[in-house]
Amino acid sequence: MSVDLGGIRMKNPVMTASGTFGYGPEYADLIDLNALGAIVVKGISLHPVKGNPPPRTVETASGLINAIGLQNPGVDGFIREYVPFLRRFDTPVIVNIWGRTIEEYEQVAERFDATDGIAGLEINVSCPNIKEGSCMFSSNIEMFRRVVAAVRRKTKRPMIPKLAPDHAHIADFAKAAEACGADAISLINTLPAMAIDAETRRPILGNKTGGLSGPAIKPVAVKQVWDAARAVRIPVVGIGGIYSATDALEFIIAGATAVAVGTANFTQPSTALEVVEGLRSYLARHNLASVRDLVGSLQT
Amino acid sequence: MKLEEARVLDHREIGGGYRLLKLAAPAISPAVQPGQFVHVRVPHYETALLRRPFSVYKTEGSSLSILYKNVGRGTATLTHLQPGDSISLLGPLGHGFPEPAAEHVPVLVAGGYGMAALYLLARNATQKGVAFFGGRSAQDILCADEFTGLGWDLHTATEDGTSGYKGLVTEPLDAWLSAEGKDRTPEFFACGPNGMLQAVGERAIRGGWKAWLSMDRNMGCGVGACLTCVQKIRQEEGSWQWKRCCKEGPVFEAREIVWDEDVEAGNSKPASTPNAPVKM
Numbered sequence: 001m002s003v004d005l006g007g008i009r010m011k012n013p014v015m016t017a018s019g020t021f022g023y024g025p026e027y028a029d030l031i032d033l034n035a036l037g038a039i040v041v042k043g044i045s046l047h048p049v050k051g052n053p054p055p056r057t058v059e060t061a062s063g064l065i066n067a068i069g070l071q072n073p074g075v076d077g078f079i080r081e082y083v084p085f086l087r088r089f090d091t092p093v094i095v096n097i098w099g100r101t102i103e104e105y106e107q108v109a110e111r112f113d114a115t116d117g118i119a120g121l122e123i124n125v126s127c128p129n130i131k132e133g134s135c136m137f138s139s140n141i142e143m144f145r146r147v148v149a150a151v152r153r154k155t156k157r158p159m160i161p162k163l164a165p166d167h168a169h170i171a172d173f174a175k176a177a178e179a180c181g182a183d184a185i186s187l188i189n190t191l192p193a194m195a196i197d198a199e200t201r202r203p204i205l206g207n208k209t210g211g212l213s214g215p216a217i218k219p220v221a222v223k224q225v226w227d228a229a230r231a232v233r234i235p236v237v238g239i240g241g242i243y244s245a246t247d248a249l250e251f252i253i254a255g256a257t258a259v260a261v262g263t264a265n266f267t268q269p270s271t272a273l274e275v276v277e278g279l280r281s282y283l284a285r286h287n288l289a290s291v292r293d294l295v296g297s298l299q300t
Numbered sequence: 301m302k303l304e305e306a307r308v309l310d311h312r313e314i315g316g317g318y319r320l321l322k323l324a325a326p327a328i329s330p331a332v333q334p335g336q337f338v339h340v341r342v343p344h345y346e347t348a349l350l351r352r353p354f355s356v357y358k359t360e361g362s363s364l365s366i367l368y369k370n371v372g373r374g375t376a377t378l379t380h381l382q383p384g385d386s387i388s389l390l391g392p393l394g395h396g397f398p399e400p401a402a403e404h405v406p407v408l409v410a411g412g413y414g415m416a417a418l419y420l421l422a423r424n425a426t427q428k429g430v431a432f433f434g435g436r437s438a439q440d441i442l443c444a445d446e447f448t449g450l451g452w453d454l455h456t457a458t459e460d461g462t463s464g465y466k467g468l469v470t471e472p473l474d475a476w477l478s479a480e481g482k483d484r485t486p487e488f489f490a491c492g493p494n495g496m497l498q499a500v501g502e503r504a505i506r507g508g509w510k511a512w513l514s515m516d517r518n519m520g521c522g523v524g525a526c527l528t529c530v531q532k533i534r535q536e537e538g539s540w541q542w543k544r545c546c547k548e549g550p551v552f553e554a555r556e557i558v559w560d561e562d563v564e565a566g567n568s569k570p571a572s573t574p575n576a577p578v579k580m
Binding site: 019026030057066071269 | 301302303346347348349350351388390517518520523524525526529530541542
């Protein structure tokens with residue numbers, strides 16, 4: 001079941017998706033964190049961020065729109081409050097990082113490069129929930145290259161840019177990430193979305209718009225992973241509406257080396273571990289020695 | 301905090317569209333503290349990704365009950381549960397009510413099914429005090445006998461006057477405070493619509509008393525990870541900080557709560573107890 005994600009040794013290919021698993025302790029009473037392939041913590045920025053006014057999430061059919069606004073304790077707060085806890089586990093910790101400027105990305109990356117217990121950095125260039133900053137890094141390929149290359153210069157740790165669900169150019173972004181020294185890529189982030197209260201004619205979310213996650217986006221994500229994985233040699237993390245081993249297998253067969261369980265953590269905190277078990281039984285049922293034999297095995 | 305497949309023991313309508321759901325939940329039930337809640341995954345409603353939070357009404361050994369009203373698709377789906385059915389529960393969650401201080405008279409204030417969230421506190425309290433329950437009509441005054449049976453002095457208020465005082469629950473409360481509150485210092489425990497909570501909080505702050513308010517916010521994960529159910533909480537030197545109603549709350553002391561958030565976020569319409577997620 002073990003996989004190598006651009007230098008991060010994982011005992012199985014199932015991770016948690018950033019923003020859906022807090023910083024680890026939130027779920028530690030409910031599931032064995034040692035049984036996860038990796039933990040990806042909620043996005044961290046240079047300074048603490050308060051985030052958006054409520055309502056911050058709204059449920060839609062098979063989906064969840066969130067506009068938390070990247071609330072986080074900042075890099076120092078995270079290192080102080082959570083890293084000692086996370087170090088107790090035998091599971092790689094990947095920190096999702098973001099900034100409003102390239103300099104902020106660089107400073108956060110440098111801080112984590114000097115911090116023990118951090119296995120890798122996921123670079124969030126594509127969160128739809130802040131007004132300035134990240135968005136331009138995801139929609140403009142030149143800006144995307146600049147931020148990925150800048151972080152590369154500041155960290156020796158495995159670096160995983162997280163791609164926006166850009167339908168037309170996902171392969172270009174994947175190639176750009178690889179060319180700029182990324183060790184892996186992860187996709188997809190949430191899809192820009194909104195919900196309206198017809199009675200009041202107001203947006204439901206405090207931030208008006210947000211990012212859609214959950215099973216509603218899974219078919220979109222599978223296609224994007226398929227397109228991105230064929231464009232690069234570095235490993236791909238498949239994310240988007242994974243609720244079962246069968247969902248995870250779609251991503252792996254499409255080309256993902258690892259998968260991340262996101263919104264499902266809110267629905268059923270045991271999902272990631274159920275996916276691990278389901279993958280194990282699939283391998284046994286199909287007489288496969290390793291999950292690596294399945295990666296990109298799509299028959300067309 | 302445990303994740304448990306609970307079994308439905310009993311499920312019945314108790315009038316006024318309210319339902320009482322009794323579940324066998326041996327891992328969760330014995331650990332429940334007054335004011336805590338359980339997060340329920342609604343069975344046979346796969347397109348709904350979020351669990352629904354419900355205050356725990358009663359616990360009896362390995363079983364617990366919740367009281368709810370059919371207010372949306374989630375609760376409508378719940379009404380189909382039959383004895384023997386299985387349902388996924390996460391709990392007990394949240395930071396509930398403190399134990400009433402011996403030197404004060406405990407005063408319960410609730411609207412609608414907010415009463416459910418106060419039952420365990422009423423049962424455990426060594427000193428029984430006064431309870432003020434309000435609703436639209438007599439049908440919204442739930443489990444009144446349960447509270448009087450425990451020895452609480454119950455006052456009711458309804459908008460249509462079908463039970464007790466005709467008007468808001470704060471009116472008999474004010475009458476009691478001016479008659480009795482002079483000699484005995486009250487400590488409030490409240491659960492209900494935001495307007496009611498704010499009114500109780502204002503009285504407590506004015507009188508120099510404590511008021512423990514169970515806040516209702518949209519909830520996501522229930523365990524503190526998603527940061528959906530945040531409430532502005534006053535800090536020293538005039539600043540504020542988000543606290544999670546599912547983790548640091550749902551119960552906060554009146555002085556901690558910054559109410560202006562309700563205006564900003566368009567949340568000023570009366571909400572209810574954790575029984576009623578606004579978006580179903």
